[in-house]
Amino acid sequence: MGNGIAHVCAQSGFDVHLIDIAQPALEKGLLTIGKNLDRQVAKGTLTDQEKSETLNRIQAFTQMNEGLKGVDLVIEAATENTELKLKIFAELDANTEAHVILASNTSSISITKIAAATKRPDKVIGMHFMNPVPVMKLVEIIRGYSTSNEVTETIMEMSKQLGKIPVEVNDYPGFVANRILMPMINEAIYSLYEGVAGVHEIDTVMKLGMAHPMGPLQLADFIGLDVCLAILQVLHDGFGNPKYAPCPLLVNMVTAGKKGVKTGEGFYSWTHGTKELIVADNFKK
Numbered sequence: 266m267g268n269g270i271a272h273v274c275a276q277s278g279f280d281v282h283l284i285d286i287a288q289p290a291l292e293k294g295l296l297t298i299g300k301n302l303d304r305q306v307a308k309g310t311l312t313d314q315e316k317s318e319t320l321n322r323i324q325a326f327t328q329m330n331e332g333l334k335g336v337d338l339v340i341e342a343a344t345e346n347t348e349l350k351l352k353i354f355a356e357l358d359a360n361t362e363a364h365v366i367l368a369s370n371t372s373s374i375s376i377t378k379i380a381a382a383t384k385r386p387d388k389v390i391g392m393h394f395m396n397p398v399p400v401m402k403l404v405e406i407i408r409g410y411s412t413s414n415e416v417t418e419t420i421m422e423m424s425k426q427l428g429k430i431p432v433e434v435n436d437y438p439g440f441v442a443n444r445i446l447m448p449m450i451n452e453a454i455y456s457l458y459e460g461v462a463g464v465h466e467i468d469t470v471m472k473l474g475m476a477h478p479m480g481p482l483q484l485a486d487f488i489g490l491d492v493c494l495a496i497l498q499v500l501h502d503g504f505g506n507p508k509y510a511p512c513p514l515l516v517n518m519v520t521a522g523k524k525g526v527k528t529g530e531g532f533y534s535w536t537h538g539t540k541e542l543i544v545a546d547n548f549k550k
């Protein structure tokens with residue numbers, strides 16, 4: 266996600282400091298940005314000159330202190346882990362000037378909680394980009410309990426400068442995107458678990474019947490079943506409502522290490538790549 270955010274910011278004319286603690290992750294990120302820009306050039310949506318200008322606006326850092334020098338906005342997109350984000354935000358607060366806005370790309374962690382790790386909760390906000398960032402138009406802008414109107418307006422405006430369509434939402438579990446998406450995915454898994462229909466049938470109903478570009482089980486494989494489970498747990502804990510309880514089949518699959526595309530198997534088998542849809546052996550009729 267970090268490379269996608271850096272890509273759209275740099276392409277929109279912002280100078281970007283890309284920070285990651287892992288040098289290989291930085292190198293991979295820069296390589297991905299280069300490849301994605303090449304694709305845009307091949308499609309004719311970007312010139313060669315715009316591509317090199319975009320790349321020239323990105324500087325990479327492994328030391329947070331170095332990378333934070335002179336910035337006006339931080340968009341954090343580190344691993345989805347509450348303790349890690351709280352630690353990072355305390356560090357960001359200590360190492361940036363007072364005017365700097367601190368945004369998080371978290372999918373599910375409370376912005377209010379992240380903001381409470383800083384001394385500037387009015388300047389902490391959620392910028393939830395969708396994957397893949399250069400392609401997807403939406404940015405869900407999440408106002409924490411103390412986020413100021415001014416900061417919200419600045420970030421809404423900045424998101425438009427990135428060519429995105431920002432939508433403002435309040436900070437409650439799952440925000441809007443995952444609060445609606447994850448119960449749908451969970452219900453699809455329940456339908457499979459209860460034998461209502463097979464993997465292919467469930468996805469086909471939702472693709473052809475609801476005009477979704479891909480079925481919920483395929484989407485779950487792309488997102489990662491562990492990520493889906495973690496977000497359902499946030500909804501379940503946050504609202505205390507049993508309707509968000511993760512399906513036992515989802516829990517079993519994550520426990521068995523079948524997490525979707527990233528592990529080669531989820532509801533589908535992905536060992537042949539992501540183009541061909543092959544139902545995983547466990548779900549073959």
Ligand SMILES: NC(=O)c1ccc[n+]([C@@H]2O[C@H](COP(=O)([O-])OP(=O)(O)OC[C@H]3O[C@@H](n4cnc5c(N)ncnc54)[C@H](O)[C@@H]3O)[C@@H](O)[C@H]2O)c1
Nearest residue numbers: 266267284285286287290342343344345370371372394396
């Ligand atoms: N993957 C998605 O589809 C998606 C969609 C929307 C939002 N998000 C959110 O975006 C964030 C990142 O997700 P991802 O899928 O890109 O994760 P990822 O695990 O692929 O990448 C996270 C990166 O953060 C780096 N990192 C870890 N600790 C760090 C630290 N202390 N300082 C600097 N860098 C550090 C890691 O080295 C890694 O390269 C998460 O909050 C996730 O919830 C993900």
